[in-house]
Amino acid sequence: MDSVSSLPDTQCGFIAIVGRPNVGKSTLLNHLVKQKISITSRKPQTTRTNVLGIRTEDDVQMIFVDTPGQHHSQDKAINRYMNRVASSAAMDVDLVIFVVERDIWTDEDTIVLERLAASSCPVIVAVNKVDKVDDKSALMPTFAAIAEKIDAAEIIPVSALKEQNLDVLEQEIVKRLPACEHIFPEDQVTDKSMRFMAAEIVREKIIRQLGAELPYQVAVEIEDYADEGDIVHISAAILTEREGQKRIIIGDKGDRIKKIGIDARKDLEAMLDVKVMLKLWVKVMSGWSDSARALRSLGLDQ
Incomplete structure (x- = not known):
């Protein structure tokens, strides 16, 4: 009998969705899970705690972690709490999706980037809101600028709201998930009550x-x-x-x-x-x- 256990035929992993406030993380989660899990609004700091969205397709289970937007403010307990849970989520996952906006880079994006530097897990950069750009070649300077800032395996243009290019993002996620037994039942879509x-x-x-x-x-x-x-x-x-x-x-x-x-x-x-x-x-x-x-x-x- 072979002493080395064979790897399971299934894949399963945790994927943290991180970024500054109001960049589209919760909208992206809901469309990736194909069900409303995380609340959304145009107001920053809508998400306050980590929310799991679970999607199981055949032999692949993707467990997304929607995190609060990371920001400068530490003046109140709730702000410190949101920064803490967002930072910890990126340390305990198999993959990070770093959501940025197509033509805006702020100090809060830099905060997220600096915190990701402490994590050894792979990162995919999802450049959101590209549906507003007709000529996609105009995005090349944005991609080049992001590539200089972060050594990411992939930089993928998406529109979370319009569900553009999410299939490509999903393919890149699955490539990076470990061989692992599924953690949740196939019909479960969140860990929240x-x-x-x-x-x-x-x-x-x-x-x-x-x-x-x-x-x-x-x-x-x-x-x-x-x-x-x-x-x-x-x-x-x-x-x-x-x-x-x-x-x-x-x-x-x-x-x-x-x-x-x-x-x-x-x-x-x-x-x-x-x-x-x-x-x-x-x-x-x-x-x-x-x-x-x-x-x-x-x-x-x-």
Whole structure:
């Protein structure tokens, strides 16, 4: 009998998606997994914690890790937390996808690059938002500039939003995945609970409704989640830091929080394929975003 164990016929690996805030990481994850896993908006710092998106195709399982955008700010506990989890994710994976924008390089991109230098795993650079460029030869100076900054195996132009060139990106990912048994069941698409997903969907609708009108100090806490088979009852508290923020979310005669609830319920019903009864209210928790204890109570402590 051969003393050397044969490698499995399957491939499986963890792929961290990293980059500065608002560069398109969550949109890329959702399209690679082919299901909405991570919430998205045009506002930076929408993603606050690492979210796994799992895609299994025949003998290949890709486990994507959507990470918070890495940025300068360290002034609050939540900012330090997001930087920490984003940095740690890149240290414990088989492959990193470094998402950059086609014609913009900022100091925050440099921060990500410097942190990647501490990791020994291979890196693919995904140059996002190329759908806005008609003449693709115009991208060559961008590629050359990136190649000078990072010794990456591949630099791949993509459009996460328009799903352009994602098949090429997937092929390059699979090439780099180790031979390994699958870690998750083939029908599992995320490691997060439905309570977490429900809270994130509500938070997404708040961000999209309010845009620049409300600062980042908003969180959502699921206080009750009851699955009765053909109907799911969800009660969620929206946490703000000041009374003025509470009034903004509620809106005139409650019109804004009602619209947030309607939009969130539609997404939840599409995700769960059952009727959802969603109750929302707003409460003030002063200083939660700079309190390690409050972050732990919200599950932002891994």
